[in-house]
Structures are given as C-alpha cells and as structure tokens.
Amino acid sequence: MTETVGTTVDTAVELRHVYKRYTTRRSKRGAARVVDALHDVSLSVARGEFVSIVGPSGCGKSTLLKVLLGLTKRTAGEVDFGGGSRMGMVFQQPLLLPWRTVTKNLLIAQDINHRLSDREARERAEAMLSMLGLEEFADRYPGELSGGMQQRVGIGRALMHDPEILLMDEPFGALDAMTRDQMGMDLLNIWERDRKTVLFVTHSIPESVLLSDRVVVMTPRPGRIAEVIDVDLPRPRGLENINTPEFGAIVRRIRVLLNSENSAH
Numbered sequence: 001m002t003e004t005v006g007t008t009v010d011t012a013v014e015l016r017h018v019y020k021r022y023t024t025r026r027s028k029r030g031a032a033r034v035v036d037a038l039h040d041v042s043l044s045v046a047r048g049e050f051v052s053i054v055g056p057s058g059c060g061k062s063t064l065l066k067v068l069l070g071l072t073k074r075t076a077g078e079v080d081f082g083g084g085s086r087m088g089m090v091f092q093q094p095l096l097l098p099w100r101t102v103t104k105n106l107l108i109a110q111d112i113n114h115r116l117s118d119r120e121a122r123e124r125a126e127a128m129l130s131m132l133g134l135e136e137f138a139d140r141y142p143g144e145l146s147g148g149m150q151q152r153v154g155i156g157r158a159l160m161h162d163p164e165i166l167l168m169d170e171p172f173g174a175l176d177a178m179t180r181d182q183m184g185m186d187l188l189n190i191w192e193r194d195r196k197t198v199l200f201v202t203h204s205i206p207e208s209v210l211l212s213d214r215v216v217v218m219t220p221r222p223g224r225i226a227e228v229i230d231v232d233l234p235r236p237r238g239l240e241n242i243n244t245p246e247f248g249a250i251v252r253r254i255r256v257l258l259n260s261e262n263s264a265h
C-alpha cells in the first residue's frame, strides 16, 4: 500500500473535521434559525469497506451523506475521495418512475447522459436484473412489483454506473421485517461479489452489525461521532449470526453507547 500524506491510496473517502450548520432564512418576526447538524466529524473509510452509521433521529446521518454527495455544502472541514468520487445513492423510498418499465428505470441515467452506448447500457441492465433476481420482471412496471423488489431495482439503478461509493439512507426502512432481513442478505451477496465501498445509514442496530465491517455511532444533535465499533465477525455472514453470543455482545455495546449518549443530553 502506497502512503501519501495523511491518506493511503486505499482510502475511499476521508472526512476531516467536517461541520454542517443549516441556517434557515429569517422569518418576518424571528431571527434566522440555526441548526448544527454535524460537529467535527472525522472518518476515514477504506476502499471496499462496509460502514454503517447509527444514531438518534435528527443527529445528522442523512446530512453526512448529503455532504458527501454534494447535495448540501459543508460549513467547514475537508472531504477527500481517494479512489474517485462517483457515487450511487439509494433512498428509503425506491423513487422509481411508475410509467417506465423496470429496465427503463435502470436506464434513467443513461437516457439522460448517454455515457455508455445504448447496447452496452442494455447489456448492463440485463446483467443487473439477473444479479438482482429480477430477470422475469424486466418489462413490468414498478406498481406490479412488491416493495422489496422495487427497492432492489433502486439498488440496481444506483449500481448501473459502477459507482466507487454506494450511499444508502435507510434503504430497507419502509419494508416489513422479513423482507428487510432478506434484503440485507441480498445486499451482502451483491457486496461480496464486487466489494463496493458502502456507507449505510440505518436505525436498526442488528442490521448494522450483520452487514458492516465498522459501525459509526453518532450522538444526538449536533451529530458527533461517539465511537466507531469494529465488527470482527467472520464473513460470509448469514441471518444465523444474529443468535450468536459474539453478535449479541456487539449489539449490546452499541445500544449502551447510544443510550448513554442520549441521556447525556
């Protein structure tokens, strides 16, 4: 591994002392409202690493992803992308266009920027559908798919342009518990294949432990990093891991951390 100053070439993204303050416009009577969403966040994510972010509602998890995406400007600090900054984003809702078929939904970005030849794009969409187990649904419309299938299309769409980093904001939050577990396993399978760097926001501590190499635990607003927990459970992992004492111990540790951070405020 070649070292450069501060980062290694194997760093996918590094945040250094990142702050985000939202300032809402002054209303007729009141003063401008200020919300400190991120406070001195420093984090280095290695290429191919799966990192989850957990923390209480409103602590700045989505803001962190938005800062990385460039959807919102950080107030201070630095962000470095070591291996390229092409990102794919998956939201809680799959946000598919109901009037386009599954294949055409995968091809949305292609139809806008024509980065690939149409043939290449079509082939990639086909390969994506087969990886997601959705070949038979290529010509169906989103409304004909279950919630889990729709979200799988959402993940496929984010992967279509081979992003260096996959950002996921509560991607399984709208699914029922069983589908959610299954989607976690599907995501792990996809990840085991090409080891994308993943930043995954979730409210579920077991989900974060099952999927991740490390779990970033954040404090209530303004979001700081309370601690980063290593999940050194062997891979490949499966749902049966959840019942092991090692798994339970890590879940408990994160829960205790979140509770103590909550009560400190």
Ligand SMILES: Nc1ncnc2c1ncn2[C@@H]1O[C@H](COP(=O)(O)OP(=O)(O)OP(=O)(O)O)[C@@H](O)[C@H]1O
Residues within 6 Å of the ligand: 022, 023, 024, 035, 036, 037, 055, 056, 057, 058, 059, 060, 061, 062, 063, 064, 221
């Ligand atoms: N565009 C905005 N303008 C003003 N304040 C904002 C804006 N976006 C977010 N905030 C505030 O910043 C704080 C952090 O929000 P954020 O959505 O990042 O939290 P979160 O941890 O993702 O929350 P949740 O878990 O509930 O989704 C919240 O207090 C929120 O109200």
